[in-house]
Amino acid sequence: MLAKRIIPCLDIKDGRTVKGVNFVDLRDAGDPVELAEIYSKEGADELVFLDISATEQKRKTLAELVYHVAEKVSIPFTVGGGISSVEDVDVLLHNGADKVSINSSAVKNPQLINDLVAKFGSQCIVVAIDAKQIDGEWIVHLVGGKVPTERKLFEWAKEVEERGAGEILFTSMDHDGTKDGFANEALSKLSTELNIPIIASGGAGNMQHFTDTFVEGKADAALAASVFHFKEIGIKDLKEELKDKGIPVRL
Amino acid sequence: MKIVIINYGAGNIQSIKFAIKRLGYEAILSHDIVEIQFADKVIFPGVGEASSAMSKLRASGLDKLIPNLKQPVLGICLGMQLMCHSSEEGDTKGLGIFDVDVIKFTNEVKVPQIGWNQITNLKSELFKNIEDKEHIYLVHSFYAPLCKETIAESEYGIKYSAALAKNNFYGTQFHPEKSSDIGERILENFLKNI
Numbered sequence: 001m002l003a004k005r006i007i008p009c010l011d012i013k014d015g016r017t018v019k020g021v022n023f024v025d026l027r028d029a030g031d032p033v034e035l036a037e038i039y040s041k042e043g044a045d046e047l048v049f050l051d052i053s054a055t056e057q058k059r060k061t062l063a064e065l066v067y068h069v070a071e072k073v074s075i076p077f078t079v080g081g082g083i084s085s086v087e088d089v090d091v092l093l094h095n096g097a098d099k100v101s102i103n104s105s106a107v108k109n110p111q112l113i114n115d116l117v118a119k120f121g122s123q124c125i126v127v128a129i130d131a132k133q134i135d136g137e138w139i140v141h142l143v144g145g146k147v148p149t150e151r152k153l154f155e156w157a158k159e160v161e162e163r164g165a166g167e168i169l170f171t172s173m174d175h176d177g178t179k180d181g182f183a184n185e186a187l188s189k190l191s192t193e194l195n196i197p198i199i200a201s202g203g204a205g206n207m208q209h210f211t212d213t214f215v216e217g218k219a220d221a222a223l224a225a226s227v228f229h230f231k232e233i234g235i236k237d238l239k240e241e242l243k244d245k246g247i248p249v250r251l
Numbered sequence: 252m253k254i255v256i257i258n259y260g261a262g263n264i265q266s267i268k269f270a271i272k273r274l275g276y277e278a279i280l281s282h283d284i285v286e287i288q289f290a291d292k293v294i295f296p297g298v299g300e301a302s303s304a305m306s307k308l309r310a311s312g313l314d315k316l317i318p319n320l321k322q323p324v325l326g327i328c329l330g331m332q333l334m335c336h337s338s339e340e341g342d343t344k345g346l347g348i349f350d351v352d353v354i355k356f357t358n359e360v361k362v363p364q365i366g367w368n369q370i371t372n373l374k375s376e377l378f379k380n381i382e383d384k385e386h387i388y389l390v391h392s393f394y395a396p397l398c399k400e401t402i403a404e405s406e407y408g409i410k411y412s413a414a415l416a417k418n419n420f421y422g423t424q425f426h427p428e429k430s431s432d433i434g435e436r437i438l439e440n441f442l443k444n445i
Contacts, residue, residue, distance in 0.1 A: 002407055003367040003386060040431065045367055071269045076388060076429045096265040098390075098429065121299040123363050123390040124263075166363050166390075195358055197365050220361065250367040250386040 003250045004214050004242065005045035005221035006235055007199065008228040010035060012081070013053045015061040033068045039228070040075050042235040045250060047073070048101070048169075048223060051081030058082065063095045070096025078126055086115055093120060101126035101169055104142045107149055107156070110163060117164035126199075127165040129157060131186075132173035138186055145173035153186065154193060161194050168194070169223065171201040179205025179227070187217035199223050207233060207241045214247050254278040254442065255290035257317075257330075259307045264296045267327065270428035274439050284316055291322055292442055297329030301353070301393070302341025304329055318346050323445045324420050331415060331422030332393060340393050349415045349422065351398040360408040363392040368405045370413045370425070375402040376444045377414065377421055377437060385433045387413070387425035394424065421445070 011018050016030040036047055049069070051062050066079055079092050080101030089100050106113050106127050116125045130145050131138045131153040138153035157168055170190060172183030182203045191198045197220035200213045204224035213219045227233045239249045254271060256264055258280040271278040271294075278294065279286070287293060295317060297304055308314040317324065317334075326334045335345045338353040345353070356362045367386040370378075389405070395412040397404060403414035405424070415422045421441065427434035 001369060002364060005366050067265070070266050071272075074270060074273070074429065074431050074435060076390075076426075093263050094265065096263060096269065098263060098266070122392065123298065123365070167365060195361050196363070197361050220366070 001248045003045070003248045004219070005199075006043075006210070006238060006249070007046045007048055007221055007223040008039050008044050008235070009048040009050060009201070009223050009225045011225065012049050012051045012062070012065065014055060014057070015053075015065050018052070032065060033072055036069050036073045036077070039235065040073050043239055043251065044075065044235055046075060046221070047077040049077060049079045049081075051079070054082075059088065059091065063091050066092055066095040066097045080126070080128060084112070086119055089116055089120060093124060099124045099126050099167075101128045103128040103130065106160070107140060107142060107151065110159065113160060113163040113165055122164050122166035125165050126167045126169050127160045128169040128171065129153065129160070130171045130173055141173055145176070154189065157190055157194060161196050165196065167197045167199060169199040169201055172203065175203030176201070178203055181205065181209040182213035182217055182219070182222065184213055184217035187213060187219050191218035191220070197221065204233075207238050210238060211242060211245045211247065214242070215245075252276065252291045252442065253289065254292045254294065255287050256280050256294045256296060257287060257313065258282050259304070259311060259313060263298055266426075267294060267296055267428045270435060270438055271442070274435060274442065276442060282311055282313065284312060287313075287316060288320070293320060293322060293324045295324055295326040295330040295334070297327065297333060299329060300341055301329060301332060301338040301345075302343035304333060305341075305343045305345070308333070308346075314346060318348050321419060323441065325441050326420070326422035327428070328389075328391065328424060328426055331424055332395065334415070334420060334422050335395055338393060348420045349395065349398070349400050349417055351395045351400065351412070351415070353393050353395050355393050356408065363390055364407045365390050367430075368407060368413075368425075370403045370405055372404045373402065375414070375416050375421070377416070377423075377440050378403065379440050379444055381433060381436060381440075387423075387427070387430040387434060387437075389413075389425045391424060
């Protein structure tokens with residue numbers, strides 16, 4: 001049976017992990033490769049690296065990081081953050097990334113999804129969608145939820161699927177950082193209306209939230225950052241708990 | 252031991268090279284026919300679309316070379332699919348090593364299948380010291396149905412071939428290089444025990 005996936009997300013700036021990584025057993029708390037190895041050993045199913053740096057060196061630094069992660073880690077990983085062209089993706093995949101995620105660039109230029117799928121295949125193209133509710137309607141946002149667009153979540157998600165994306169990473173900006181649980185109603189609708197895997201993101205606070213997003217939200221995978229980085233939830237413990245609740249996981 | 256990963260411009264082959272290195276071996280990437288012929292072990296990777304990958308193989312003459320290799324050959328993911336009789340993806344003929352036609356998953360399941368699934372009914376030295384129901388990592392929309400060459404099964408809506416073997420040819424639908432410790436053990440079995 002296909003297992004539900006648990007995905008820690010690492011924010012990267014200038015080749016280093018940023019924001020709240022609190023691992024006492026880490027020799028170098030800012031080293032993404034070491035952190036990736038630890039998560040891999042603890043049983044993470046996949047990793048996401050989100051590059052938030054904005055320097056001119058960014059592309060080169062990120063490519064080097066991808067190379068070093070691929071060298072050490074034997075689970076799949078996705079790289080996102082500022083990817084906007086076929087060339088960007090080519091470099092990352094050649095250095096060992098399994099998948100890339102695109103967000104703003106896809107909203108601004110939806111044809112990019114088709115171009116990437118044609119060149120690299122659906123399986124490695126993840127489209128990340130950030131959305132929040134405005135007057136009861138889910139609206140797609142850019143720049144980490146700061147800038148609203150004219151696109152509605154469900155219409156955009158459908159278009160993303162039709163253009164060939166292999167997966168959708170949906171972050172509810174209303175839930176992100178609240179530790180109050182995932183946006184299960186919207187997730188469930190996405191999962192039912194679309195026929196590609198949906199990754200839930202935003203709102204993880206405790207283990208029950210993960211159970212809920214797999215059962216009520218019908219998510220195929222769940223992504224979180226701080227609850228893992230601060231060791232509020234151990235990945236192995238979480239998977240044991242999910243297994244006890246009857247959710248298929250890899251242990 | 253000389254290990255060659257066939258490099259024909261399809262997909263993420265860096266990860267396979269790294270996985271082999273973690274096992275203590277060195278692999279070279281090559282599309283050179285002589286180099287491939289004289290390898291002890293050949294790995295045939297592939298990610299992407301079947302008909303365009305077949306065109307690349309034909310353009311370089313690899314379509315004639317691969318089915319005639321005598322040393323152990325391991326096809327991974329699309330590599331395995333291309334070793335089959337045909338593929339529904341781009342409606343292409345394959346290399347015809349495995350006598351099975353690759354077809355698409357129906358819409359009763361989410362396509363592509365992405366993630367960790369279990370392998371059962373293991374029937375090869377490739378799976379030495381691997382227990383039934385271990386998880387391996389897959390990403391695919393097309394699959395080889397069960398057939399007489401099936402050496403591992405998996406289930407996604409229906410049962411299908413997670414791995415195939417015939418004579419010196421092996422193929423895995425999953426990515427051993429991305430399947431954590433289990434995957435590395437399978438790769439090691441291919442390098443040491445086959």
